[in-house]
Amino acid sequence: MSIISSILDYNKMFVDQNKYKEFQTTKYPDKKIVIITCMDTRLLELLPKALGLKNGDAKIIKNAGAIVSHPFGSIMRSILVAIYELKVEEVCVIGHHGCGMVGLQYSSLLDAAKQKKVSQEQIDVLTNSGIELSKWLSGFQCVEESVTNSVRLIENHPLLPESIAVHGMVIHPETGKLDRIIDGYSKGEIHIQKKER
Numbered sequence: 001m002s003i004i005s006s007i008l009d010y011n012k013m014f015v016d017q018n019k020y021k022e023f024q025t026t027k028y029p030d031k032k033i034v035i036i037t038c039m040d041t042r043l044l045e046l047l048p049k050a051l052g053l054k055n056g057d058a059k060i061i062k063n064a065g066a067i068v069s070h071p072f073g074s075i076m077r078s079i080l081v082a083i084y085e086l087k088v089e090e091v092c093v094i095g096h097h098g099c100g101m102v103g104l105q106y107s108s109l110l111d112a113a114k115q116k117k118v119s120q121e122q123i124d125v126l127t128n129s130g131i132e133l134s135k136w137l138s139g140f141q142c143v144e145e146s147v148t149n150s151v152r153l154i155e156n157h158p159l160l161p162e163s164i165a166v167h168g169m170v171i172h173p174e175t176g177k178l179d180r181i182i183d184g185y186s187k188g189e190i191h192i193q194k195k196e197r
Contacts, residue, residue: 025056032089034059034082036075036150038066038096042173047094050176059088065101065139066093068150071157080159090184092167093150095143104139143170144181148190151182 001009014020037047039062048054059082061075068075082088110123110133126133140146151168154160165184171177182190 023055028087029056029058029082031057032087033057033092034061034079034088034090035092035094036061036063036066036068036079037094037171038062038099038101039064040096040099040173043096043171046173046176047171050171050178059086065099065146066095066150067101067140067146068093068153069136071153076154076157079154080157083161083164089163090165090167091154092169092184093147093154094169094171094178095147096171096173097143098173099139099143101139101146102143103141104137106133106137109137147181151184 031053035047035051035058037043037060048058048060051058059078061078063075068079070076079088079091083091113123114120123133147168147170151166155166160166166182167180167184168182170179170181172179
């Protein structure tokens with residue numbers, strides 16, 4: 001049985017047995033917060049539980065590395081929609097230790113793509129379109145610096161109201177412990193600098 005078939009079978013049972021009822025809520029986050037975090041599988045249940053969040057409490061946006069890389073990309077658009085349409089009052093970027101984006105090199109990702117039969121011609125379509133693959137497909141060296149960069153990009157967006165606090169944190173994926181990097185209530189005061197290696 002394929003993964004999707006087993007998911008659909010489970011879903012039918014979930015709906016038929018009314019298991020969805022305990023998750024019903026509105027589209028407005030009760031805690032008025034939007035969280036940008038990593039797509040790491042260790043955070044799927046750990047992050048909300050470590051933050052004391054239940055269904056309906058927060059908007060959670062996930063991507064590789066919890067990176068806000070462009071002021072006019074889909075992550076920033078989602079943040080602005082959450083603020084202006086869904087009554088969010090705070091933003092929190094939460095990276096994590098042991099992130100797969102630490103040290104990621106675009107060349108190794110392209111090599112893996114080629115092994116999956118992506119041709120050089122397909123790659124050239126991107127570079128000929130002006131996309132800098134070395135930036136777009138690379139990770140970062142320090143999770144604290146990456147969180148700080150994302151917070152700064154959000155804070156400096158021309159459509160972000162001054163009243164919105166933007167926080168930066170790093171979570172430990174083994175324990176759920178949070179380290180505050182930037183205090184959005186103190187207008188971005190940095191609490192933890194880059195750790196010694």
